[in-house]
Amino acid sequence: MIPGAFCLVLHSHLPWLAHHGRWPVGEEWLYQSWAHAYLPVVDVLERLAADGQRDVLTLGVTPVLAAQLDDPHCLRGMHHWLGDWQLRAHGVAPRLPELAVHEHRAAARALELFETRWRHGASPVLRPLVDGGVIELLGGPATHPFGPLLLPEVRAFALAAGLADTSRRLGSRPAGIWAPECGYAPGMETGYAAAGVQRFLVDGPSLHGDTALARPVGGSDVLAFGRDLDVTYRVWSPRSGYPGGRDYRDFHTYDHESGLKPARVTGRHVEPHDKRPYDPERAAAAVARDAAEFVDVVRDRLTELHARHGRPPLVVAAFDTELYGHWWHEGPAWLEAVLRALPEAGVQVTTLRGAADAGFVGEPVELPASSWGSGKDWRVWAGEQVTDLVEAGDRVQKTLVQTVSDTLVADGLANRLAEEALLALSSDWAFMVSKDSAAGYARDRAYGHAGRVGELAELLQAGRRDAAHRLVADWAPAPFGHVDARALARP
Incomplete structure (x- = not known):
């Protein structure tokens, strides 16, 4: 066995897009x-x-x-979108027959997975993986706000709301979070501890690369786990990584009649x-x-760190989940190959929870x-542009x-005010x-939600509750x- 352990962290996130249109933004991104x-x-994880x-x-x-993946409106829209994908594959057959075959099979497989496993939402799919110890689930604040820019009471409220929502959906409260954008300000760990959060993720430079x-x-x-950028960036970085390889599907090249992607990266x-046709x-x-090379990268990194520190080390590689399949078409296949090959190569694969329990903790x-x-x-999130x-x-x-403290009502209006405020504060807009x-x-979107907060707050502060309900x-x-x-509400 190679001394140490490897932990892969994936972060699944999209802003609240439901009921906000299709192409080129809105629900199309979600689907x-x-x-x-x-x-x-998830299919890889279940296998x-x-x-x-x-x-x-x-x-x-x-x-x-999670709310969108469980939402009936989104579930109906997703089923329709998958059917449309298959129709688009059929429509391109006269011009691009090989692409049509590939897309038909992919759409058919997606429809099968959705209709047999996902029709009641993501929660019934994820919960067995969590309860069975296959994955560790991280939670986070309700609408993915950039925590350092929040008032302490709003930050605590957003985190409590997010953790409570995860508990309702999956039956257990996460002990770890992926802090939105890995955003941190000194002292935030105190709020994490108060909320029962035991671990969170930061980027490698926050620890001066000592991850x-x-x-x-x-x-x-409260434990901070740092992304190992040397390993993470081998897969994907601002300038390079496996998805840019010449034989992978090109994300940016479209057949504009169908919306399908017919080319490989080529160069x-x-x-x-001038790009060449995609060849599965x-x-x-x-x-x-590339999976074999990555296994070697992880082995070499663990060996190097063990020699440097004199104790078994941890390597954490962390990515947006959307890299695997959306941005990088072959990403799920690569992911499965790596997760099967690492244990065979003598590398212990674990979770952040497992790493903490095993004592991979420093000073x-x-x-x-x-x-x-x-x-x-x-x-x-706080620069001149925004x-x-x-x-x-x-x-x-x-x-x-101020509004909740002065005019708290028990009929849901204050709750809706709070949800609109949290949506306005999403880090995605900046x-x-x-x-x-x-x-x-x-x-x-940002100004729309902020405008709703102002309008509703004005009615509540004026005592015009009937108008507020309308x-x-x-x-x-x-x-x-x-x-x-x-x-x-203030005490």
Whole structure:
């Protein structure tokens, strides 16, 4: 056996997209990720479970995504989307017969998985994997807000709401979280401890690259696990990684009549019209080659760290789940190959919980303000490009706390106010603006939710509860429906 252990962490997250349209944004993002990442990744986990594997990986599912994967509206929409995918595959057959065959089979498999396993939502699919010890599930704040920018009482409220939602869906309260955007400000561990959170993820630079062990933060018992960027970036980084290999499907090249992707990467600087047709056999060979190389990377890294530290180390590689299948078509196949090959190569595979229980813990550390975004600081969520969103978020928080404290009602209006506020505070809006990815849509969503908070708060503060009920009746459903705003009321 190689001394030490390897932990793979996947983070599944999309903002609240239900009831917010299809192409080019909104629910289309949800259905694409659901079809191409969540269905096949869970299928991989169920096959590994059937073969007796346990502690396979740590999976973060943000509460707002879990709500969508259980939502009847989204379930109906997903079924329709999968059927449309198969029809698009049939439609392209006269022009691109090989692509049509590949897409038909993929769509048929996705429909089979969805109709036999997912028609009642994600919770009945995930719970056996959690209860059986196949995966460790991470929770998080309700709508994925960037924690360092929240008022302490709002931060605590968002985290409590998110953990409670996960408990309702899966029957157990997570002891670990993937902090949204790995965002951290000194002192946040105190709130984590108060909420019963025992471990959370940070990016490697927060620990100055010393990620070989989990570290208690400050004077608390809460453990910070750091991403090993040398290993993580071997798979995917801002500039390189396996998905960019010439034989993998190209994510950015479309057949515009069908929306399907007919090309392989071919080369980094090859124009879309010059890319070669996708070849599943070439892609399968690339999966085998890159999975074998990654196993060697992990073995070498563990050996190196063991020699440096004089004790068995931990390697944590962490990614967005959407990389596996959505952005990287072959990702689920690669994932399964790696998770089967690592134990065969003498590498212990475990979860964050398993690593903590096994004693992969070092000395306490003081963490700096940090994130996993550009610069590893807060610029993506608090930089000059999004100053207006930060200011709007501050107003939303202050309005929420003041209104709930002064006009708390027991008929659900305050609860709906709190849900709209949490939606306005989602980190996704600032990310999309900073990265210029559907920035207009993101600003519309952020200001739309903030506007609802202001309008509803004004009615509540004026005592116009009938008008407030009429206002809320015209809004699209909220993601949770069981948020309890009384937790925000001042004593």
